[in-house]
Amino acid sequence: MASKGEAACQKCINPDCAAEFDCSQTLVKCPKCGELLDIVYDWNKANPPEHISHFARRWAGRDNRLDFSGVWRFRELLNFCPDDHKVSIGEGQTILQQNDDLAAELGMQPGCLHLQYEGLNPSGSFKDNGMTAAFSHARLVGATASACASTGNTSASMALYAHACGLKCTVFIGSGRIAFGKLSQAMDFGGHTIQIRGDFDDCMRQVQDVCTRLNIYLVNSVNPFRLEGQKTIMFRIVEQLGWRVPDWVIVPGGNLGNSSAFGKAFAELKSLGLIDRIPRLAVINAQGARTLADLYNDHNLRWNDGRVDQSVIDAYYADLTAKNFSPHTCASAIEISRPVNLKKCLRALDVCNGVVLAVPDEEIVDAKALVGRYGLGCEPASAATVAGLRHMLGNGTIEPEETVACVLTGHQLKDPNVTVTYHKDNMGPFSNPPVEAPNDLESIIRLMQ
Numbered sequence: 418m419a420s421k422g423e424a425a426c427q428k429c430i431n432p433d434c435a436a437e438f439d440c441s442q443t444l445v446k447c448p449k450c451g452e453l454l455d456i457v458y459d460w461n462k463a464n465p466p467e468h469i470s471h472f473a474r475r476w477a478g479r480d481n482r483l484d485f486s487g488v489w490r491f492r493e494l495l496n497f498c499p500d501d502h503k504v505s506i507g508e509g510q511t512i513l514q515q516n517d518d519l520a521a522e523l524g525m526q527p528g529c530l531h532l533q534y535e536g537l538n539p540s541g542s543f544k545d546n547g548m549t550a551a552f553s554h555a556r557l558v559g560a561t562a563s564a565c566a567s568t569g570n571t572s573a574s575m576a577l578y579a580h581a582c583g584l585k586c587t588v589f590i591g592s593g594r595i596a597f598g599k600l601s602q603a604m605d606f607g608g609h610t611i612q613i614r615g616d617f618d619d620c621m622r623q624v625q626d627v628c629t630r631l632n633i634y635l636v637n638s639v640n641p642f643r644l645e646g647q648k649t650i651m652f653r654i655v656e657q658l659g660w661r662v663p664d665w666v667i668v669p670g671g672n673l674g675n676s677s678a679f680g681k682a683f684a685e686l687k688s689l690g691l692i693d694r695i696p697r698l699a700v701i702n703a704q705g706a707r708t709l710a711d712l713y714n715d716h717n718l719r720w721n722d723g724r725v726d727q728s729v730i731d732a733y734y735a736d737l738t739a740k741n742f743s744p745h746t747c748a749s750a751i752e753i754s755r756p757v758n759l760k761k762c763l764r765a766l767d768v769c770n771g772v773v774l775a776v777p778d779e780e781i782v783d784a785k786a787l788v789g790r791y792g793l794g795c796e797p798a799s800a801a802t803v804a805g806l807r808h809m810l811g812n813g814t815i816e817p818e819e820t821v822a823c824v825l826t827g828h829q830l831k832d833p834n835v836t837v838t839y840h841k842d843n844m845g846p847f848s849n850p851p852v853e854a855p856n857d858l859e860s861i862i863r864l865m866q
């Protein structure tokens with residue numbers, strides 16, 4: 418493990434291959450067998466602390482840019498590059514909000530429901546946690562150009578970090594498949610934006626080929642360094658719960674990078690003795706983009722010690738192709754039918770005794786309105802977590818007195834169209850439409866009574 422005296426190396430997740438490569442290489446899949454890669458550590462060299470509370474002390478020295486970063490203050494747990502290559506623009510200053518009002522609405526006990534609001538990141542989504550790590554690696558390998566396929570947030574985050582590091586960046590998005598707030602960010606941050614006539618999965622395929630052909634640094638979550646940064650979302654949840662592990666973590670599932678990173682985070686914390694147990698993980702698909710839910714629940718696809726049954730996946734995708742299927746959900750961030758991190762997510766579900774479910778759009782927008790009414794707001798994909806929680810409370814999977822952390826992955830203002838339509842068109846029980854008033858004092862006062 419961790420060749421050439423370094424603390425980290427890249428390793429193929431296929432146990433029958435398990436090839437290792439040093440971190441100075443730019444790879445998004447194993448050159449030997451084509452599987453996904455992990456970053457693995459020689460923990461003796463990575464030098465993790467004995468107690469996880471060590472990291473919190475760094476908040477006292479916020480004049481150090483790495484201590485200020487909510488990602489890099491955990492740097493011993495993602496120790497893959499020297500400090501002078503690490504880029505930070507203040508990511509990870511996010512909060513875990515205990516939300517008793519929403520808990521009561523859902524029938525949970527006070528103190529049990531927490532919302533991890535990743536909308537507070539510089540580009541307004543959790544992606545900045547991963548992008549800071551990917552761009553630090555990009556600097557380590559001397560990359561000059563970056564690219565991604567995106568449903569929006571990856572592109573906004575990439576454009577921001579590329580700008581900070583002086584790299585060129587190109588964004589591939591599906592025509593008409595991106596929320597306006599996100600598109601505006603990519604353009605404003607100077608991203609070269611290419612709209613492909615297709616969906617996210619088409620863009621993902623194209624960008625991988627483009628990056629290989631033109632030797633461009635790919636920052637989608639097939640990039641294993643990105644997932645290292647996303648582990649810190651879990652570190653911050655545990656930290657903010659006073660070093661207690663919640664009973665459940667609930668996350669939306671799209672390309673399945675987050676869920677994969679969270680499983681890895683908990684497996685590593687446990688193996689280092691920094692936590693004493695691993696929480697359960699619930700991954701929530703939208704019903705219109707439910708590949709994971711179908712494969713996990715209906716086809717019983719499992720990690721199986723790394724020997725995932727590829728024939729089940731191939732048959733499922735062949736069926737999607739035969740039906741000319743394209744995913745559709747109002748939660749455009751997770752409108753993905755061929756998730757690139759599927760196998761790593763299966764590993765995370767295995768590590769965390771996980772569950773998967775798919776929720777309909779109507780329930781996502783209702784849940785989003787509740788998060789807005791009682792919390793800090795979020796974009797539709799993030800609210801899938803609360804919609805999923807409601808189901809799991811209803812069918813007894815989660816008990817009202819269990820501790821739950823829902824990861825709210827993106828800012829409320831990312832997708833104002835969904836919010837405005839929900840309220841103005843009275844689409845659900847929590848709609849709060851504006852009322853028209855004549856330009857006349859008495860009429861206005863009457864409307865306020």
Ligand code: F0G
Nearest residue numbers: 567568570571671672673674675826827
């Ligand atoms: N929530 C939001 C707000 C997202 O933007 C995404 C993914 C997800 C959840 C799903 O996360 O892929 O780790 O399962 N957005 C990507 C993008 C695909 O291009 O911005 P995942």
